[in-house]
Amino acid sequence: xxxxxxxxxxxxxxxxxxxxxxxxxxxxxxxxxxxxxxxxxxxxxxxxxxxxxxxxxxxxxxxxxxxxxxxxxxxxxxxxxxxxxxxxxxxxxxxxxxxxxxxxxxxxxxxxxxxxxxxxxxxxxxxxxxxxxxxxxxxxxxxxxxxxxxxxxxxxxxxxxxxxxxxxxxxxxxxxxxxxxxxxxxxxxxxxxxxxxxxxxxxxxxxxxxxxxxxxxxxxxxxxxxxxxxxxxxxxxxxxxxxxxxxxxxx
Amino acid sequence: xxxxxxxxxxxxxxxxxxxxxxxxxxxxxxxxxxxxxxxxxxxxxxxxxxxxxxxxxxxxxxxxxxxxxxxxxxxxxxxxxxxxxxxxxxxxxxxxxxxxxxxxxxxxxxxxxxxxxxxxxxxxxxxxxxxxxxxxxxxxxxxxxxxxxxxxxxxxxxxxxxxxxxxxxxxxxxxxxxxxxxxxxxxxxxxxxxxxxxxxxxxxxxxxxxxxxxxxxxxxxxxxxxxxxxxxxxxxxxxxxxxxxxxxxxxxxxxxxxxxxxxxxxxxxxxxxxxxxxxxxxxxxxxxxxxxxxxxxxxxxxxxxxxxxxxxxxxxxxxxx
Numbered sequence: 001x002x003x004x005x006x007x008x009x010x011x012x013x014x015x016x017x018x019x020x021x022x023x024x025x026x027x028x029x030x031x032x033x034x035x036x037x038x039x040x041x042x043x044x045x046x047x048x049x050x051x052x053x054x055x056x057x058x059x060x061x062x063x064x065x066x067x068x069x070x071x072x073x074x075x076x077x078x079x080x081x082x083x084x085x086x087x088x089x090x091x092x093x094x095x096x097x098x099x100x101x102x103x104x105x106x107x108x109x110x111x112x113x114x115x116x117x118x119x120x121x122x123x124x125x126x127x128x129x130x131x132x133x134x135x136x137x138x139x140x141x142x143x144x145x146x147x148x149x150x151x152x153x154x155x156x157x158x159x160x161x162x163x164x165x166x167x168x169x170x171x172x173x174x175x176x177x178x179x180x181x182x183x184x185x186x187x188x189x190x191x192x193x194x195x196x197x198x199x200x201x202x203x204x205x206x207x208x209x210x211x212x213x214x215x216x217x218x219x220x221x222x223x224x225x226x227x228x229x230x231x232x233x234x235x236x237x238x239x240x241x242x243x244x245x246x247x248x249x250x251x
Numbered sequence: 252x253x254x255x256x257x258x259x260x261x262x263x264x265x266x267x268x269x270x271x272x273x274x275x276x277x278x279x280x281x282x283x284x285x286x287x288x289x290x291x292x293x294x295x296x297x298x299x300x301x302x303x304x305x306x307x308x309x310x311x312x313x314x315x316x317x318x319x320x321x322x323x324x325x326x327x328x329x330x331x332x333x334x335x336x337x338x339x340x341x342x343x344x345x346x347x348x349x350x351x352x353x354x355x356x357x358x359x360x361x362x363x364x365x366x367x368x369x370x371x372x373x374x375x376x377x378x379x380x381x382x383x384x385x386x387x388x389x390x391x392x393x394x395x396x397x398x399x400x401x402x403x404x405x406x407x408x409x410x411x412x413x414x415x416x417x418x419x420x421x422x423x424x425x426x427x428x429x430x431x432x433x434x435x436x437x438x439x440x441x442x443x444x445x446x447x448x449x450x451x452x453x454x455x456x457x458x459x460x461x462x463x464x465x466x467x468x469x470x471x472x473x474x475x476x477x478x479x480x481x482x483x484x485x486x487x488x489x490x491x492x493x494x495x496x497x498x499x500x501x502x503x504x505x506x507x508x509x510x511x512x513x514x515x516x517x518x519x520x521x522x523x524x525x526x527x528x529x530x531x532x533x534x535x536x537x538x539x540x541x542x543x544x545x546x547x548x549x550x551x552x553x554x555x556x557x558x559x560x561x562x563x564x565x566x567x568x569x570x571x572x
Contacts (some may be wrong), residue, residue: 012343013521017384038502113408118502122383124368129324129356138431141353144495158437160495161261161349163446164507166347168323173429180488180502181495183480212352212392220378220391228527231548232540237561240533240551241569248531248548250452250510251566 001152001172002057004110006101007083008036009068009074010121019222026222035071038116039041040078044185045146046114047079053152057081059108063088063100069201076196077188083199088206093165094126096213102134102210103125110173110219112150117142117177128177138170142179253341254286256329256465259352260322261292261300268449270298271410273346274307274327276373276403282521283376283546291325291334293425296322301420306412311421318427319331324357329428332361340398342376347389347402347505357400365394371407378468385501405448406507406528412514413469419506440494447497450480452510455526456492457484459515459536459555463492470514470560476566482526489514492522502524515555518543523544535559554556 011017012032020027035043043060050056060075060083062068072083086100088209118125132139140146140157144165149157152172159166160179188196206213234240243250257277260270274290281288292301293314301313312334318326318353324406333509335343335358345351347369359366371382371389378393379401394401405441447453454477456470466481474481482499498504501524512531516522518534518541525531527546543549551558 013385014519017387019388022569026384032252056472086399094356095386098360120385122408123385123501124356125352126356126359126368127352127365130360132324133328133357133360136429140432141324159349160449161353162436162496164437164496165494166437167435169433169435180485180498182489190313192554209263216395217367218393218395219442220393223389223391225389226384226388228532228546230545230550232550233544233550237355237551237553237558237565240549240562241565243549244510244531244533245569250531251569 001058001111002108003049003112003114004061004105005039005042005046005075005080006115006127006230007039007043007062008116008119009033009062009064009071010036011122013037017148019224022084023221024219028113033067036116036119038118038120038178040185041180042114042116043075043078043080044183045178047186048183049148052077053148059084059110060087061101061104062096062207063092063206065089069200072084073086073196074188077192078186078198079192081199083201085201085203086206086209087133087203090213092213092220093217094124095130095216097127098130099211099213100206101131105135112172113152113175116178123192126210128175132175135175136231137174138176139140139177140168140170141177143176144179144181146176146182158243227249252285254338255281255288255342255344256335256338256340257288257290257342257350257480258345258354259290259292259304260346260348261294261491264300265301266304267446268410269346269405270410272405273344274309274350275405276408277344278309279373279408280344280376283373284341286339286341291476293330297535305418305420306413307411308416308418310418312361313421313422314425315400315419320413322429323434324353325430326354326427326430328361329356329430330425331570333425334423335362335398342399343400346405349516353401355400359400362398362400363399364398365396366400366524367392367394368402370401370403385521386527387520397466398487404505406505411446435567440496444474445478445480446498447482447504448506449479450478451508452479453499453506453508453514454479454482454512454514455483455543456487456514457516458490460487460492466493469556473559473563475565476563478572484519486519513543513547514559516543517541518546
């Protein structure tokens with residue numbers, strides 16, 4: 001089978017974000033860039049299926065500037081087979097991203113799309129669901145377990161929902177978005193890194209796809225939220241209970 | 252003058268607080284569009300629910316039928332898209348719960364609508380505020396075109412209250428379309444404790460608790476003494492100590508209780524994103540350099556395995572006094 005996995009280049013989650021002079025973007029100086037953590041989980045899931053189902057091909061897709069090659073190479077080093085980078089200088093909003101991937105799906109014809117549930121930069125949590133709708137495919141978001149049917153024509157997916165775990169059944173092709181506990185992603189091995197250099201990484205300018213990527217959502221401004229300042233240390237559990245009761249009046 | 256459509260989530264024949272929050276946000280949005288606030292209730296055997304929600308002064312569109320017995324994104328999207336078109340809807344609103352997060356982007360794509368997730372403020376009919384970068388940037392965004400779709404952060408709005416003027420209830424037949432998804436089962440986490448997103452006190456544990464058993468041995472008695480909900484940091488979920496639906500943070504639940512007690516949590520950016528709007532924050536950690544102390548109102552530098560049982564006893568004493 002063929003699995004398409006989306007990969008986004010994002011600032012390292014531990015990075016302290018600073019808002020740029022234009023007030024609508026962040027400054028990217030001194031930012032360390034990584035694969036969106038949920039996308040790493042998505043890659044790992046695709047690789048685990050590849051290890052179980054002979055003949056499976058794992059294709060990575062990213063959208064962004066040439067610099068995103070770095071994250072795609074990392075994914076290839078983890079074990080993916082090839083990668084496609086759609087070049088766009090403009091940051092695309094979720095619906096536009098979904099349209100780009102939809103276009104690639106038309107030519108690649110994957111049986112399964114595995115994506116991260118959310119990118120940790122814009123925190124939208126939208127693309128997988130939008131893409132499923134555009135394709136007319138079922139969606140299984142926030143997945144913590146994916147079991148493929150024996151014929152690889154369907155999947156049973158356990159989802160992390162409010163108040164428990166929900167299991168749904170979907171026929172393939174389908175979109176699955178990965179939640180935290182789906183798996184623990186592997187590190188790229190040294191031989192993996194060597195091999196990745198020779199794997200195909202195709203670049204396509206977004207303009208070549210002939211789709212509408214015009215934004216519907218415009219960021220008017222970005223602001224730093226008011227900073228919460230710490231209070232004080234208390235010396236003992238008794239002191240803590242006393243201040244919570246007498247001063248804060250919360251217990 | 253377009254209308255606002257609120258998707259009203261329900262479970263076990265009840266509306267959780269998060270639904271009432273989305274209703275309040277919907278009413279606010281309708282104030283800007285100049286239209287009506289309508290709520291859609293989908294399910295099977297939902298007459299009583301639809302009537303109950305009408306008491307909040309909104310008109311109800313009820314879709315009753317077997318394909319809607321369990322929430323499934325494709326069937327719900329098909330039905331709601333039809334309702335949005337029939338009812339001249341300009342803004343679609345739902346709470347940013349697991350259901351809202353799953354459903355709204357699909358619906359937005361169906362409607363070709365611009366969408367903003369996890370909105371914290373409605374500025375006017377087109378302009379919304381939302382958080383990005385784990386809560387480290389507030390973005391003011393303008394959505395072009397109509398309809399527009401927004402999921403709202405459940406801690407950012409007050410819950411709607413009942414209105415003296417009851418809304419109407421209209422039953423509509425809606426098609427689930429070419430729905431492919433199938434419900435198999437829901438393994439519900441049974442708990443007598445308050446729901447995490449509704450509790451006025453939350454006690455969360457982090458990696459400092461070392462294992463899942465210690466959540467049971469140390470944190471649960473404290474939660475029970477305080478009548479608190481139990482939460483956890485991503486690190487604790489990652490390590491497999493507790494289920495993911497307890498996760499508080501950027502990629503988990505956002506809470507803003509009266510009192511938040513962080514036990515053995517260092518205070519990673521992504522955790523703070525889920526709890527820093529709490530009224531009072533207490534941190535208990537043995538590392539006095541832990542970043543959590545920079546935002547905690549009250550910090551206790553202590554070994555949690557000694558401090559937490561002591562705190563539980565003190566709270567019990569206080570309550571029985």
